[in-house]
Amino acid sequence: MSLPTVNLLTIRDLNVRFATERGELHALRDVGLDIGKERIVGIVGESGCGKSTLINAILGLLANNGRIDGGRILFNGRDLTRLDPKSMQALRGIEIATVFQDPMGALNPVISVGRQMRNIQYRSSLRNKEKDARSVAMLQRVRIPDAKQALHRFPHEFSGGMKQRIAIAMALMMEPALLIADEPTTALDATLEVATIDLLKDLQAGIGCSVLFISHHLGVIAELCDEVVVMYAGEVVERGSTSQVFNHPNHPYTARLLECDPARQAKRTRLLPTIPGEIPDLRHRPPGCIFASRCADHRSACQAPPPEIEVDNGHFARCIHARHHDENSRSRRP
């Protein structure tokens, strides 16, 4: 696998804290990841692991009680953590676009699709007719039948899968450099989910953008993404190419998460595997390994913060047990 040489987005040592009634919550700790140009990177992790906080930090949309407490978010060389709100606003929707889980949340129910698509081109100097022509072209790219007619229709007249495709069309309208897709297929059925993934892949290749794809569905991540970032309790515990992470998980959490997916159980079983224990309270983050309290392999050394170990070219795991692939194959740990 050839690694990208140019990164569109580089995040280093990102920390996010929220002030809450019951004390300060350390939501993201030392998060780091890279998104190469024209790459599709997946973030996988369970609810509360900080996926959405991370997106909001990138977009400059953290809630009022949240703040970035150190770290850098470099987008095309610019540090977004230092950007003023106005420049950030200019970036959103143009260079960084988003698609969310619920397409109805992105579409205005009382305005026709065509009007909405015209509205999002407000920064363009094109005439309305030309804007509409672009809208039709974009709707055709997301395979909406009768695209011209569709401009006059309202969101509720489309099925769930079509609404999500319209939301995708609107996000990609301005040909952004980065598309952030937050669980865009979770509300869809298996057949529509696969169709939407294929569509995203096609559009990504056509536009040449990068995609940050958030999901807790391991199957979807495996289908779509070039690389994957595994998050747990606000930390990146493992990252690498999709095949590295899925085939050679080096962090115990990744390994357990993969085991838990009923899809990975070849044999039919009534008793599905689970991960005992709970995510630690992020108001009182343990100083050492964040997964130690649920890890079967934990030692006293896990009380200290674990280093991020590169186990293979571009494959990192934040665990003291992580070993380089070659060593790993020679002496597998117990």
Next chain:
Amino acid sequence: MPGIMTKILEVEDLEVAFRIGPAFGIGQRKELLGVAGVGFDLDPGKTFALVGESGSGKTTLARAVNGLQAISAGRIVFDGQRIDDLDARRMKPLRLRMSMMFQDPVGSLSPRMKVGDLVTEAYRIHGIDVDFRAETERLLSLVGLSMDVTDRFPHQLSGGQARRVGVARAIALNPELIIADEPTAGLDVSIQGEVLNLLNDLRERLGLAMIIITHNLHVVRHVADRMAVMYLGRFVEIGPTDEIFSAPAHPYTAALLSANPEPDPDRAKDRIALPAEVPSLLHRPEGCEFHTRCPWARQDCGDEIPEAVIVGQRRVACRFPLERGERPPADSPTDPPTK
């Protein structure tokens, strides 16, 4: 339990019709069939899964079984007693014996009630006098929650905790049948396993029968004894889960199973592509209703409604059921596979 196993539930030719329009004086009065004639039965202690795309009628069917949705034709028999024609008053005692877990774990809990009151609400509704505190403790421990949560409101719970409260409410009156609508939707894989294990444990210990509605086919494969695949309000295939997974006979089932995303980046994808557009229930296709999307459709599939045929232990609504592993013909009228 009587000597001979009686069915806990029998559903025959069930139809649910919705009347729509005119709105604001515009449009015509129309009728659409959300559930268009389905039948199945369920033994005590068994699990039956309903799968299909959204809008295929799964939830409507479940609500009809539970008496939350009036039916327009057919029969529903619960433990030997016909229940579809009962009024709310006569239905109430039966609700002691069947319960429902709703799709939205937080939305199905009253936001103004605390967990402790929520799990014992059913006792109050039915006027059953129990030691509420002891019962709360018993139910919460059954679902693996500590008493710490009794004073919390639903919005203070995580998704997994809210789901468990939903399970606790559903099992409160020791029902014989639980209908679980998407019991794991939106849950993380590890918590999904916990909820399913919990339901399965209760099924084993209490002899519960369950109807599970889900679009996660991997879950169905592990937990369901029998399953039905719904399309436009009808069963296109119904039978033992193992049989259906190993050799789907209806083209729609085959496409659905092939579309299941697998968490294995190296696995070759051998998908059966379907045109994305599901027909509207207001304009059902003539003949076989799947023929407009079916990669195997033949010239005359649109002419007549297929009779159900028996394949193994299954009923399949297709005139030309598939052989094991049969691939669509090369000239199939579907979207070309993307790439």
